[in-house]
Amino acid sequence: MSVVVQECSGCRRKFFPRRLLCGDCDSAAFRDLVVADAVVEEFTHVSGGRCLGSIRLLGEITAMAALIGIEPERGMSIPVRASDAEASSGYAFIPGIAASEAFERTTQ
Incomplete structure (x- = not known):
């Protein structure tokens, strides 16, 4: 599952994790954007490999x-994933709202 970020409908600023209000324009209206890929900026190896x-x-x-x-x-x-249960050759795992969950919320 890809990761979902919010885009403010008022000023187009993007947020992750989800917000209730936009910090720039105070709008409460957002749309969901599905993010499938990201760019690695920095990384470190920690214990346990x-x-x-x-x-x-x-x-x-x-x-x-x-x-x-x-x-x-x-x-x-x-690739970016919101579930670490997926089989993939290599990906970034971010605990968050998966694209399928966001879609289910908007269709209910």
Whole structure:
């Protein structure tokens, strides 16, 4: 599942994680944007063979993620997932709202 970020309907600023109000224009109206890929900015290897990284979503949102199944490089484009249960050769895992969950919320 791809990750979902919010875009303010008033000023178009993007947010992750989800917000109730826009910090720039105070609008409460948002639309969901599905993000499938991100760019690795920084990363570090931690105990247990895990790799954590700072990734950039949509060119403007920075998020922390577990980098799974890859040997990352700065500037590398990588798929982004909201579920770590998916089989993939390499991806960034960000706990959050998956695209399918966001769709279910808007159709109910």
